[in-house]
Amino acid sequence: MAVELLIVPCLADNYAYVVHEAATDTTTVIDVPEAPPVLKALTERGWKANLILITHHHADHIEGVQALAAATGAKVVGAAADAHRLPALDQEVRPGEMLPIGMEKVEVMDAPGHTVGHIAYYFPDAGLLFSGDSLMSWGCGRLFEGSAAQMHDTLTRFAELPDETLVCSGHEYTEANGRFALSIEPDNPNLLARMEEVRAARSQMRPTLPVELGLEKATNPFLRGGDPAMRRALGLADDASPLAVFTEARARKDRF
Template sequence: MAVELLIVPCLADNYAYVVHEAATDTTTVIDVPEAPPVLKALTERGWKANLILLTHHHADHIDGAQTLAAATGAKIVGAKADAHRLPKLDQQVAPGEKLAIGMEQVEVLPADGHTVGHIAYYFPEAGLLFSGDSLMSWGCGRLFEGSAAQMFDTLSRFSELPDETLVCSGHEYTEANGRFALSLEPDNPNLLARMDEVRATRGQMRPTLPVELGLEKVTNPFLRGADPKLRAALGLPADATPLAVFTEARARKDRF
């Protein structure tokens, strides 16, 4: 699927994403931390937003949605389960549903953990996963409302997607997340190589996102619950379950 992906920096470290499908002149914005940078990016390219997809209710993902909708006529889409704390929705969706967006059939995926009612959007033809604050680049979101088991289930489902899927998460947290990963496994060559790349990228003031899911699977501690090397690094017994590994890693990240 020929789409153009635009990353729009917002606030201190947030990202909004814009997907433009030229064949149908369809423009979709995923999360709007603030409206002015997104409006500027759209105007510069002569695009008009058709849809705004929201992942969860936190202010740094939704505060610009109504302003952007008023300025462009875009329809706001979000989780039915979260509708009571989202901007007024033009369309409510639930996990398992599909959205016809341009030539795509976008899948609405459950993503509980960071919040309850969090959803993600998967564009299978374009190979894009908009994960909000669930799966992060080299990390995962803090468990503000959901449980470790819920987040583990979310990340396990994402892990089943193709390795070439591009993960588009909500924040520029990659380097900080990488420092945590290296605190667990300071000699892991995959982690060291990735950190070199991340620091070079950030040194040029470029986003570290999107990131291939395949890279996350081999470097993100929250996707490596079945890896005996990570289990040993955490000091857990050989029979510790992947959920137990995840839970311990998440607890350590909270204290990091």
């Protein structure tokens, strides 16, 4: 599916995403940390937002939703389970539902861990995964409400998507997450190469997102629970389960 993806920096380190499908002139915004930068980006391109998709209830993802909806007439979509703590929803969705957007059928994916009501949106034709604060570039979200088991299950399901899927997460945390990954495996050539690319991008103030899922599977410590090298680097037994590996890595990241 031919779509244009626009990344809109917001607040200190958040991103809003805009997906425009030219064939149907459909414009979808995923999370709105603040409205003015998104409105500016839409106006510059002559696009009008039709839908706003919300991944989770945290303020730095929804503060601009009501203002953007009021300015554009966009319909607001979010998790039915979290409707009580989201901006007013025009459509409540549940994990497993397919959401028609333009010519695309978007899958609503359950993504608990960071929060218990977190959802993600997968555009299979376009190859885009909007993961909010669940799977993040070179990391994963902090476990504010959910458990390690929930987040591990979320990431495991994401890892089953095609490697060429582009992961669009909610923050510019890649360099910081990479520093943590390198604290575990300081001599890993894949990590060192990725960090070089990340630092080059950030030195020019370029986003490090989106990122291919295949790269995440190769370098993200939270997706490498079955990798013997990761078990060894964390000092775990050879028979440690992927969940145990994830849990240890997440605990270390919390202290990092």
